[in-house]
Amino acid sequence: MNPKKWLFPTLLAMVVAVGTIAHPFNTFPGNAQSSVGKDELVMITSPDYPPYEFYNTAGGERKIVGFDVDIANTLARELGFKLKIQESDFNGLIPALQAGRADFVMAGMTPTPERKKNVDFSIVYYEAKDTIVSLKGSNLKTPADLKGKNVGVQLGTIQEQNAQAIAKKTPMQIKQLNKVPDIIQEIRAKRIEAAIVEDTVAQGFIQSNPDLEYVEIPSEEQSGSAIVFPKGSKLVEPFNKVLYKMKGSNELETLAKKWFSQNTTALDAQKATAAAPKKGGLNINFGRLSLDDYLFILKGIPTTLLFTLSSVFLGLIAATGLSLLKISRFKPLQWFANAYTSVFRGTPLLLQLSLIYYAIPQLFGFDITPLQAGVTTFTLNSGAYMSETIRAGIQAVDKGQSEASMSLGVPYAMMMKDVILPQALKNILPALVNETVSLLKDSSLVSTVGVVETLRASQIVGANKYIYFEPLLTAGLLYYLMVMGLTSAASTLERRLKRSE
Template sequence: MMFSSKKRQRGTLNREQKKRRLFLFTVILAIAILFGDYHSTIASSVGKETLTMITSPDYPPYEFYETKDGERKIVGFDIDIANYIKKELGFKLKIAQSDFNGLIPALQANRADFVMAGMTPTPQRRENVDFSIIYYEAQDTIVASKSSNLTKPEDLSGKIVGVQLGTIQEQNAKQIAEKVPNIKLKQLNKVPEIVQEIKAGRIDAAIVEDTVALGFVKANPDLQFNVIPSIENASGSAIAFPKGSQLVKPFNDVLQKMKNNGELERLSKKWFSANLTEEPLSTNSPPAASKGLNLDFRRIIPDIPFILKGIPLTLSFTLSSVFLGLFWGTALSFFKISGIKPLGWFANVYTSIFRGTPLLLQLSLVYFATPQLTGYDISAFQAGVFTFTLNSGAYMSETIRGGIQAVDKGQFEAAMSMGVSYPMMMWDIILPQALKNILPALVNETIGLLKDSSLVATIGVVEILRSAQIVGANKYIYFEPLLFAGLIYYVLVMGLSFAASALERKLRRSD
């Protein structure tokens, strides 16, 4: 009886526990449904659950990488605004990157939903993309050496002036050149490169936005900047969208709300005002005593982990391209020696195209054209591996063909007389000998790919060189991070060379 009573008691407790669990599950389910309905209602106002923002994160304080402790996070004024809009409209935000002159092409190729990069809505840009309202206005400045006395537009007559390619500063410089005679413009991809050209004496001055110029002037005591009086194109920043985008209105509504509630002012003070209200250190300080490099690698020590994180990506990219390129090159070489004319024609035409056009052009076409032609949103890494595979395959095919044809004809005749099939003969007899003969050439191709991997930085891959450039942009320095990146490449190439030499010695001993 006692056992039966305890059993009934346990049964009652179990039923109570089940009821509590059922009630708790019902509450959680209700909350999830409410939250899901709320989120989907908001997300439907922008048409997509996840929006991709593309930017050029080498333009502090608008957008730049946080590089401390190796962290790879893009931060800045524009990023904070984008996150506020994300929260208001209820979508998930994905951030992609590219060089500044590749941002609008990325929109046109449907690789992104909007651009935030301190971009000014000029008439020329409005022909290709739509813009939001202006969310921040800045001023352009003349950056030059303190000893140059270049303080106003009229002083630039007969001078070489640097500008960043594709920016409003480039267009404003062209306006100045129409009024001031004999100005020669020099377009470069990045502001750090422009500043370095000034320091090297290759250009006399540069047109740079005030908030960006301030950082470089503080980091380079021999430079100064002076604000240019207002010209026709105001350097106001706006968000860019693809033509006809439905995002313009909801984004404008949020931006207007941020203006009204003071959020934009708060963010601008956070990123700009603290620096802009300070007296620039270099404006009143004496010019630098020496024009030497004054290298100080201590400045990049905290950012070394950030640069080192580019090594696995560079190696994975290189090894993937070499491995796939070797297979593709082998197939092409078989086409060329097969005696089947259509295959031979195809292989020869293919090789001539990929050896006769720039690798950077091939990379840009694959990355930007693939989404438009196929609808597949190819990633930057995939585009890089695919392009380098196609390109290296063209070069390797000639090397492998030469290696195969260098094998003594007696090997072919002996295998055929023994009844060995052609595929088996090539795989077991001819190819191993050919690869042994062409190993140095293949190593050279691998080394070339390792160094050429820096080209993928143009489509937003943060490998070794791009990491070094980011650190340089953040620290307003140039040589130290690039020299450190060069050291990394050298160590990798030497390691690859030693490994290849060891493999070659082993193959010789096995003969």
């Protein structure tokens, strides 16, 4: 055998093999990108769960950080993708994924048989333990001690399912809430006796609330966090390969130490603890909020006002059209307007918002942003309510006005635009102001689909600092000032209109 014929091919094969072993992920970017047909991945999360994901409020900025975010950035870098992060309430994450709004979810979510029926999971990248959180001295040490107690859990989490399993053996009342800070406040208000919370999250609340304590729940099977994908996603395999690599290189362990160590997990919480109020009194101390926290909340005001004013302006246009249809002599138009009003007045506003935000991309393939979904929903809803007010205002205008206009040969459209509607709007101005105020306060509902307005910003600060009252009271003051500003402007306009009569 001639060695020259096989030596070069053999050496070439060895070089390729060594290169593949040394860099097993080098081929991932091209393969992963070609499999999904894009170079940007959208991650959706619920950034009110430190240290997994939360807002860094330093300098009033709005940047989501945390353990999951660091892992996601590593995954994106290894696979050659750009990463975009969106947010939602925890119980809206999987619906958003199924509606095609995101490519994957990272939110400390645990694989369960029920969830696996609807979505796919990566390997578990972090294992955690459940704890019982209660007031000091409650002596709630084991699941058996929870018998007959009111126990809080976060809606849609593995802790909720674990609590249900415990309740089958140890009867207890389970209270489901959307956010862990709400659960902690329920304990402190003594509406519930305990809560089941993940250990890494419980640590931060204990550090900031010295009146609380927690104990780990013994379990043979600990819950763990995994990445969630739509059913049949082609990203599962490449993500798993990178996660295995991160486990093998101890990168996951390094990130866990960075975010979960006692001294680092709740840096802001430790600062808050230093300024924590003493026992007794009202137990409220606004000094626990930094200037950055206040700036972060204040940045929600422009979003709140933009949402409110846009909805009022567009809703007024829709309401005017509907009111004209209702007084039309053409019966089908009346039926349409009345049916429209009946639907939007007869169904919950939050239901309408959820349907528009989640259903439109799934049904029509059109991606609507959270703010657009909110403005659309509130425009349609307020249009239904204001149409009745405008109709009443039109009918309250003296009939002589319309009769005089018709006798002069003024066209109907011009008569309504220049004669009837101006008088009607002047008469119903107080009612329209009330509707505007209601919209401003109801604007907090858009936080459920990820819009960071004033209330959502205060909840984010509260979650980061593991406190409750101070951020919410700050938001309440800001809402009050905005409402008073709108009321004052409306009063000024009303006085001017009266002087012009």
